[in-house]
Amino acid sequence: MKLNKILKKAFLVTVACLVLSACATSKKTGQMQGDVYSGTDTVEYLASGVPDRVFFATNETVLTTAARETLRKQAAWLRKNSKITIVLEGHADERGTREYNLALGERRANAAKDYLMTYGISSDRISVLSYGKERPVDSGSNPLAWSKNRRSVTVKAN
């Protein structure tokens, strides 16, 4: 009886593990964590190992752990290249009203700006430009496309 129970438990744990790993794989192929884009499809590089953009959750302007890591790499690169100035271009997905999205894009770019400033980059070197939902990188009408479009992109200005 006891052995049977233990076996049952072990079976349940195994099933749970399988389900979890299945989830992990589907997330990977979907390139999203929650609804934040975590893939590299659209990403360009400012320098080797320095991604140019960070992604946001729907209606959110909070920087994710991955976004902060990217911005720290950008800050290190900017400290090494002290003559470079940048524009932070903030974007929203198409699932919002145009005017609100303009404000949202501005807020996203400023979240990135604030983080770069805490890592020692002077505000003189950073300007901010919101495009709202006007310049999507992916023209799809699905959650993955929208996640790629909710972004702040760091662009060299000089």
Added chain:
Amino acid sequence: LRVEFRLWDVLAGKEMMALAFTTVPNNWRRVGHIITDKVYERLTGEKGYFDTRIIYVAEEGPKTKRIKKLAIMDQDGANNKFLTLGNELVLTPRFNPTSQMVTYLSYFRNLPRVYLLDIETGMQEVVGDFPGMTFAPRFSPDGKKIIMSFAKDGNSDIYTMDLENRIVEKITNHPSIDTSPSYSPDGKYICFNSDRSGYQQIYIMNSDGSNVKRISFGRGLYGTPVWSPRGDLIAFTKLHKGKFYIGVMRTDGSGERLLTENFYQEAPSWSPNGRVLIFYRETKTDNEGKGFSAKLWSIDLTGYNERLVETPTDASDPSWSSLLTN
């Protein structure tokens, strides 16, 4: 060209109205619209909306690189004319009360700012001297001020600028996003969009920014509030469970009524008599991201008579003029 018309009451066997016009032949459509307005007014007791124009954004090209131009046309889609060349992104044009001026957002030199355009002369100027993006402009009902949002350091607040003395006033002061302001027709109140509760909702306040009150409490997100020309209703866009709605509510937020549901639609603008709304609708693209289009649609306040407003290109951000002849 001489046009005469008589409106005959068949039951009473009496003439209700008769008018005659003399005009150049090219003007026949305009005369038709003026007559229609007269008939509409005589029969319904309300002003018509036929002798009016629509300013909007004409769109072309792929979704990721849209080219946008200001365009103007008659309310029925005739006499379309482009007002900008498409070199820079332009958004959200709105008429002044006399329909001779337009305020809109332009990305000229990659500096998104509110502009003023005189339709007859083509003269353009930036509105104010703001060190950042200004957007979501509209005229005050007397045409003397422009009300708009100014975004700075991640915070958007609502400002006005007096067009005569250039005095700028800050109307809202809150760390949230405050945008899409629209005056009541008497100029005493402003409705606007704010996410100060955490999500986009509709608020009203006095025109000096005092006495802010949230009025939208239904499920979902609310945006683009526009005060009706009659003063009793506010039209809005609502997002709920992945669908977009155009609706109206009373100015205290009661009596919410949704007129139309779709994959994506927003930005209602009222006909001058407050009977019809025009807005734009975008299609869902397929798996390859193809099949995108944006079109203007109109719908009666009753929720009936939804119709496509034909435009030569794709179109968005419509704004309805006042009646051109009274």
